Amino acid sequence: MTDLLKVRNLKIGAHVVPPQGKPFDIEIVHGVSFDLAKGRVLGLIGESGAGKSTIGLSALAYGRGGVEITGGEVSINGRDILKGSLGDLRKLRGHEVTYVSQSAAASFNPSKRLMDQVVETCVRHKLCSRSEAEARAVTLFEKLGLPDPQNIGSRYPHQVSGGQLQRIMTAMALCPQPDLVIFDEPTTALDVTTQIDVLAAIKDAIHDTGVAALYITHDLAVVAQVSDEIMVLQHGNTVEHGETGQIINRPKEDYTRALVSVRSIEHEEKAPTDAPVLKIENICARYPGLSADVVKNIDVELHAGQTLAVVGESGSGKSTLARVITGLLPPHTGKVIFDGRPLSAELAERSKEDLRELQMIYQMADVAMNPRQTVAGIIGRPLEFYFGLKGAARDKRVNELLEEIELGPEFRDRYPAELSGGQKQRVCIARALAAKPKLIICDEVTSALDPLVADGILKLLLNLQKIEGVSFLFITHDLATVKAISDSIAVMYQGEVVRYGAKSKVLAPPFDDYTDLLLSSVPEMKLGWLEDVLAHRKMESAGN
Amino acid sequence: MSFLVVKLVSQRIALGLMLLLAASALIFVGTQMLPGDVAQTILGQTATPEALANLRAELGLNEPALSRYFSWLGNALQGDLGTALTNGKDIAESLSGRLGNTLFLAACAAVVSIPLAIILGLLAVRFRNRWPDKMISAVTLATISVPEFILGYLVMYLVAVKLRWLPSVSIVRPEMDFLDRIEAIAMPVIVLTFVVLAHMMRMTRAAILNVMESAYIETAELKGLSAFRVIASHAMPNAIAPIVNVVMLNLAYLIVGVVVVEVVFVYPGMGQYLVDHVSKRDVPVVQAAGLIFAAVYIVLNTTADIIAILANPRLRHPK
Numbered sequence: 001m002t003d004l005l006k007v008r009n010l011k012i013g014a015h016v017v018p019p020q021g022k023p024f025d026i027e028i029v030h031g032v033s034f035d036l037a038k039g040r041v042l043g044l045i046g047e048s049g050a051g052k053s054t055i056g057l058s059a060l061a062y063g064r065g066g067v068e069i070t071g072g073e074v075s076i077n078g079r080d081i082l083k084g085s086l087g088d089l090r091k092l093r094g095h096e097v098t099y100v101s102q103s104a105a106a107s108f109n110p111s112k113r114l115m116d117q118v119v120e121t122c123v124r125h126k127l128c129s130r131s132e133a134e135a136r137a138v139t140l141f142e143k144l145g146l147p148d149p150q151n152i153g154s155r156y157p158h159q160v161s162g163g164q165l166q167r168i169m170t171a172m173a174l175c176p177q178p179d180l181v182i183f184d185e186p187t188t189a190l191d192v193t194t195q196i197d198v199l200a201a202i203k204d205a206i207h208d209t210g211v212a213a214l215y216i217t218h219d220l221a222v223v224a225q226v227s228d229e230i231m232v233l234q235h236g237n238t239v240e241h242g243e244t245g246q247i248i249n250r251p252k253e254d255y256t257r258a259l260v261s262v263r264s265i266e267h268e269e270k271a272p273t274d275a276p277v278l279k280i281e282n283i284c285a286r287y288p289g290l291s292a293d294v295v296k297n298i299d300v301e302l303h304a305g306q307t308l309a310v311v312g313e314s315g316s317g318k319s320t321l322a323r324v325i326t327g328l329l330p331p332h333t334g335k336v337i338f339d340g341r342p343l344s345a346e347l348a349e350r351s352k353e354d355l356r357e358l359q360m361i362y363q364m365a366d367v368a369m370n371p372r373q374t375v376a377g378i379i380g381r382p383l384e385f386y387f388g389l390k391g392a393a394r395d396k397r398v399n400e401l402l403e404e405i406e407l408g409p410e411f412r413d414r415y416p417a418e419l420s421g422g423q424k425q426r427v428c429i430a431r432a433l434a435a436k437p438k439l440i441i442c443d444e445v446t447s448a449l450d451p452l453v454a455d456g457i458l459k460l461l462l463n464l465q466k467i468e469g470v471s472f473l474f475i476t477h478d479l480a481t482v483k484a485i486s487d488s489i490a491v492m493y494q495g496e497v498v499r500y501g502a503k504s505k506v507l508a509p510p511f512d513d514y515t516d517l518l519l520s521s522v523p524e525m526k527l528g529w530l531e532d533v534l535a536h537r538k539m540e541s542a543g544n
Numbered sequence: 545m546s547f548l549v550v551k552l553v554s555q556r557i558a559l560g561l562m563l564l565l566a567a568s569a570l571i572f573v574g575t576q577m578l579p580g581d582v583a584q585t586i587l588g589q590t591a592t593p594e595a596l597a598n599l600r601a602e603l604g605l606n607e608p609a610l611s612r613y614f615s616w617l618g619n620a621l622q623g624d625l626g627t628a629l630t631n632g633k634d635i636a637e638s639l640s641g642r643l644g645n646t647l648f649l650a651a652c653a654a655v656v657s658i659p660l661a662i663i664l665g666l667l668a669v670r671f672r673n674r675w676p677d678k679m680i681s682a683v684t685l686a687t688i689s690v691p692e693f694i695l696g697y698l699v700m701y702l703v704a705v706k707l708r709w710l711p712s713v714s715i716v717r718p719e720m721d722f723l724d725r726i727e728a729i730a731m732p733v734i735v736l737t738f739v740v741l742a743h744m745m746r747m748t749r750a751a752i753l754n755v756m757e758s759a760y761i762e763t764a765e766l767k768g769l770s771a772f773r774v775i776a777s778h779a780m781p782n783a784i785a786p787i788v789n790v791v792m793l794n795l796a797y798l799i800v801g802v803v804v805v806e807v808v809f810v811y812p813g814m815g816q817y818l819v820d821h822v823s824k825r826d827v828p829v830v831q832a833a834g835l836i837f838a839a840v841y842i843v844l845n846t847t848a849d850i851i852a853i854l855a856n857p858r859l860r861h862p863k
Contacts, residue, residue, distance in 0.1 A: 060766055093768030106759035111781040111857045121767045156857045 004077060004179055004212050005036040005059055011071035012054050012063070012236075029054055029236040031072065038179070041206060041213045043227035043244070045220055045259070047450035048421070051236040052216045056182045059214060060097050061089055077179065094121040098173035102185035104165035108157035115153030118172040127176055140171035143208065144201045163194035167201055174209055181206075183215045187222060191313035191477065196521045199225060200534055218450060220259050221523035224248050225530040232256050245527055260525060262451040265458055265484040269503045272488070275340070276301035277438055277471045278308075278325070283334035285324050294320045296495045298334070302439070302488070305465060307472040309482040309503075311518075312492035318475045321492070322441050325473070326360060339438055356386045359432035363444035365424035369416045375402070375427050376412040382434040401430040404467075405460060422453035426460065433464065441473045446481055458484050479522045483507065491515050546862050552853050560846035567838035568620075572613045575827050575834075582827060586629055616831070625832035630824050635832045638817065643836065645716060646806070646813035649729050650798035653736035658791055661741050665748025665787075669775050672753065684742035695735050696808035703731055714809040732809045736802065740794040747790040751783035758782070785852035792848035800837045 012029035029051040036042050044052040054067055058074055061081045074081050081092055098121070101107045108117060115134060122133035134153070141149035144167040157165060166186055173181045186202060187195040203226045206213050217223050223230060224244055231241040232255065240253045251257045283298040295317040302308040312318045323329040325336055327347030336343045338358065344350050362368040369378055379398050383389040389397055399409045405426040416424055425445060432440050442461070446454035461472065462485060474485055482489055482503075489506040491499040493514045499506055511519065520533055583599040584591065600606055604615070619626065625635040664684070668677040687695065704712035714728045755761065756779050764778040803815035810816075814833065821829040853859055 062766060064762070090768040090770065093766050095768060099763070099766045101759065101763065103759060107763045109760040109764070109778050109782070111855075112778075120769070124767070124769055124773070156861050158858050159861060159863055 003035045004038045005214075006075045007035070007055075007058070007072070008033050008074075009072040010055065010058060010069070010074060012051065012058060013068055013070040015066035015068065017066070027070070027236070028067070029058075032233070032236070032238050033072075034231055034238070034241060036180070036212055036214070039210045039212055040229065041215055041227045043223035043230040044214060044216045044233060045218065045223050045230055046233035046239075047218060047452065049235065050233040052218075052233050053184050055233070056184055056214050056216045057099075059180060059182055060093050060099060062093070091125070094178075095125050095127065095176050096178055097180045097182065098176060098178045099182045100166075100169050100173045100184065100186050103189050104169040104186075105157065105162055105189075107169060108165060110157055112156075113153065114155055114157060114160070114168055118153060118168065118175055121172075121176045125176065133175060136177075137171055137175050140174055140205070141168070143205055144168075144171055145197065146171075161194075163190055163198050166190060166198050170202055170205060174205060174211065177209070177211075179212060181211055181213045183213055185217050186215075188217065188219070192479070192521045193313060193517055195222075196523075196530070196533065199523075200530060202226065203530065219523065220248070220262075221525045221529075224525060224527060225523065232259065248525055248527060258452060262455060265455060265462075267462060267484055267486075269487045270303075270306050272306070272502070273303045275304065276337075277304045277339055278302040278473065279337040280321075280325070281334050281337065283321070283324055283331045283336070285320060285329055285331035287320075287329070294495055295324065295331075298497055300490050300497060300500055302471050302473055304438070304471055305469045306487040307465065307474050307485050309474045309476060309486035309489045310492060311476055311479065311482050311489060313477055313518075315494075316492040317495040318477075318492050319443060320495075322360070322443055322473070322475055325441060326358065352386070356382075356435045357438045358441070359435050359437040359439070360441045360443065361425070361428050361432050361445045363447050365421065365428045365448070366416060368428055369424065369431075371416050374413050374415055375407075375419075378416075378427060379430045379434050382431060386435050397434070401434055404433065404464065405430045420453075421449050422456060425449065425457055429457075429460065429464070433468065433470070436468075437470060439471045439473060441475070443475045444477070445474075447476070447478065454481070455484075461485065479519065491518065546860065548862055549853060549859050552859065553850050556846055556849045556853070560842050564839060564842050567842065568617055568835055569613065571831055571834040571838065572609075572616065575831050576609060578825070578827070582629065585825060620832070620835060625835075626828040628821065628826050628829050630821060630826045630829075635829055639814070639832065639836070641718070642812060642814050642817050645811065646799060646802065646815070648725070649732055649736070649802065649806075649811065649813060650795065652726065652729060653733045653740070653798050654795055656733055657737040657740050657794075658744065660737065661744035661791075662748050662787070664741070664745045665752065666772075666775055666780070668745065668749040669752045669756065669779070670771055672749075677749075680745065684745050687738035688742035690738075692735060692739050693804050693808050695738055696732075696805055699731050699734050700809075703734075714811040716812060729811065732802075732805050732811055735805055735808075736798060739805075740797060744787075744790055744794055748783070748787050751786040752779045755779040755782045781855070784855040788851045788855070789845075789848045792844040796841045796844045799840045 009031045010029055010033070011027060011031055013025050013027045015023060015025055017023040032051075032055060034042070044055060046052045054063070057064065058069055059076065061069070061074065061084075063069060069082055076092065076096055081089070084092070108114065115137060118137045119130060119133035122128050122136070123130050127133070128136070137153060138149050141152060146152050146164055146167055152160065152164070152168070160168070170186070183202065187198050190198060199222065206226070215223055215227050227244050229241070229243050230247040232239040232247065232253070234255055240247065240251065240256050242252075247256060248260065251260055279301045280298050283295060284293050285295050286293045298321060300308065310318045310321060320329065324331050327343070327345065327350055330345035335345075338354070343354060373381075376395070376398050379401055380389075380394050383394050383397050398412065402409055402411055407423060407426055411419075411423070411427075416427070419427065446457050449457065458481065464470065465472065472485070474481070476482060486503050488502050489500070490497045491506065491514070499512055499515050506515070507519070520536075523529065581596075582603065582605065583596045587595055587599060604612060616626070623636055625639065627633060628635050628638065664680050668680045671677045690698075700712050703709050710727065710730060714732055716725050716728050720728070752775060756775070761774060761778060764774045769778075802813065803819060805811070806813045806815035807819065814836075818829070818833050
């Protein structure tokens with residue numbers, strides 16, 4: 001077997017220009033080597049900052065932002081692509097090597113028809129005639145399971161769904177019949193029930209066309225389904241490289257073992273108390289100017305010191321429910337009863353005490369903090385606002401809170417930009433805790449974090465619940481998170497709660513159709529899981 | 545064409561008409577508030593009170609302001625802009641030829657400057673932060689920074705005095721044919737191009753650079769497309785709205801703001817006429833010119849809005 005892609009001692013650096021201070025250079029990939037044979041699929045896995053996308057793009061001799069390949073060798077079909085001219089690179093890109101990005105929605109030009117974009121490479125590189133390229137594209141659309149393959153190309157990107165766009169992007173990458181496709185987190189931005197279909201479509205397309213692929217993801221369970229071999233990366237170094245079965249079942253390195261066993265937090269569910277801290281009664285709400293309700297007839301309750309997980313896919317209305325509870329979107333029917341008293345529907349009519357007792361933590365910790373305030377300023381603000389703490393008393397309380405979130409007083413004078421993603425989220429948790437709330441609404445607080453960091457945040461939240469007795473309303477799309485943290489669960493679908501109850505009941509059969517689909521779509525760290533699920537679904541639909 | 549687009553476009557047009565009405569009211573009120581009495585101005589300081597009273601009655605100045613406004617507006621809509629106080633001539637008649645000259649000059653300047661500005665903008669993006677970009681920026685900024693009358697005299701000195709290619713004034717007469725007219729206005733066109741180029745070029749550059757940050761530009765680069773195709777075919781169509789906006793503002797300037805250049809080159813456009821009559825406080829002429837200029841601004845900006853709506857694929861092709 002001949003090697004299609006050969007990477008030797010690849011070093012990649014970045015030129016960093018900080019807002020203040022002098023620009024400097026750092027190295028982000030420190031001498032990585034690997035080979036990829038024709039028709040094989042290599043999974044690159046690691047957390048953010050591991051350098052996996054950077055390595056993937058180096059096969060196109062491309063660096064994002066200030067990223068530059070500083071050393072080593074990358075050859076494709078025996079040619080060192082780092083030594084070629086710009087004209088040689090243009091022939092390589094889009095012809096021999098193509099790229100599928102994480103967010104197809106952002107990666108398609110909004111003002112051009114899909115077909116024009118899909119066939120552009122073939123036409124511009126004069127690989128074949130336009131009509132032939134369109135015929136190829138239609139065949140690929142069909143293979144990837146897109147509806148109406150003959151005509152879908154005449155639409156604009158905003159006229160098709162996210163899952164469909166990701167498939168069309170795959171078709172766009174395969175249309176010039178490349179030797180190698182770089183898949184950069186192609187299913188990460190999708191809902192779990194959409195991910196499984198797109199994953200199956202990509203896998204079939206790779207298999208049928210015999211193309212080689214680099215499959216980049218942070219989700220080991222996903223990559224286990226599509227790749228022949230896996231390379232684990234951390235901080236720009238190779239940790240382990242082996243056949244998929246070996247990495248999943250017999251990992252050699254500690255870091256790989258940690259990745260394999262991630263999301264294994266055990267949490268015993270607590271029995272409901274008699275006094276719920278939050279009671280949502282028959283809530284219906286819609287956004288101004290719209291004629292349909294975004295959430296319909298919601299009836300759930302949350303008990304003191306417990307966690308209610310609201311789980312659903314994008315557009316299911318779970319964040320809207322949070323807006324109703326916080327008063328940002330007054331409902332037209334129903335009421336919210338908090339700690340035995342009804343809350344005013346409008347935020348402006350709520351008392352300072354109401355505001356204090358109900359806090360919120362957001363998905364994007366970076367934008368939820370003022371970048372020009374120090375950590376002490378951010379955490380100290382609610383202390384001053386709600387309790388009038390000043391000077392030494394405030395400093396003391398800030399330090400206590402920093403200890404509670406396992407950061408320590410040495411973080412007091414840092415700015416948000418000087419914190420990692422997980423540390424930022426911890427500061428946001430401390431800010432919410434500073435108000436001594438009864439209830440904290442957590443809106444996808446771990447979604448933007450790497451799995452290991454997310455696990456740390458979940459453990460912290462569980463621990464804080466034990467100490468402070470605070471209740472959590474936990475909004476998430478991630479079922480592993482739900483299993484890890486909740487006492488009761490509400491499953492939302494198209495604005496309604498389709499299943500609600502104690503965790504043990506909700507996650508036990510018999511399931512309703514939607515919950516079954518949702519639960520069975522979560523990738524498992526097991527070879528052949530994808531085929532098993534799809535075969536099972538096929539059998540069931542044949543049985544019906 | 546979708547229903548949404550038709551709705552949005554008709555909203556813009558209705559808004560434009562309302563704005564025009566408001567502008568006309570503002571112009572009327574503004575001229576009424578000017579100190580002095582029209583009858584006194586016409587007859588001079590020595591006029592008798594009876595003569596003044598007679599003239600006021602004749603001019604309809606004793607009517608309430610509201611009814612005078614409506615009769616002025618009604619007449620203006622029918623093309624009757626009244627008569628000038630200073631020479632008693634029909635304003636519409638005196639203006640039409642001059643307005644035509646001004647529009648001709650503006651159109652020629654636009655035909656030269658708009659494509660030039662966009663091409664320079666594209667070049668600046670293609671070679672961003674390299675010497676072509678810096679040179680384009682420096683030259684266009686220099687030309688916009690020099691006052692236009694100095695630019696006018698500089699061009700006149702070079703082209704007419706030193707090189708002797710063209711006469712130093714831009715007089716056009718009705719009997720001149722198209723080519724002669726073009727030759728006559730070549731110098732003011734050069735000056736106006738210098739004046740409006742920088743603004744449009746820099747906006748084109750900024751708008752396209754903004755789009756160049758998008759993920760779909762990376763997609764286009766990774767397809768191995770040439771740098772110019774990435775800019776012109778992938779970035780430019782998504783930067784239309786801001787570019788059109790600034791182009792229209794400059795078009796409006798070319799029509800409304802050319803007074804100085806017209807005076808420098810003795811060009812018989814609106815500018816010279818307006819300066820003459822404003823200095824003599826000829827209220828009907830001021831009102832008429834104000835109305836025309838307001839209409840120019842509103843029509844051009846409404847056009848920019850409509851183009852921006854039509855350029856948005858989400859509005860043109862709803863789900």
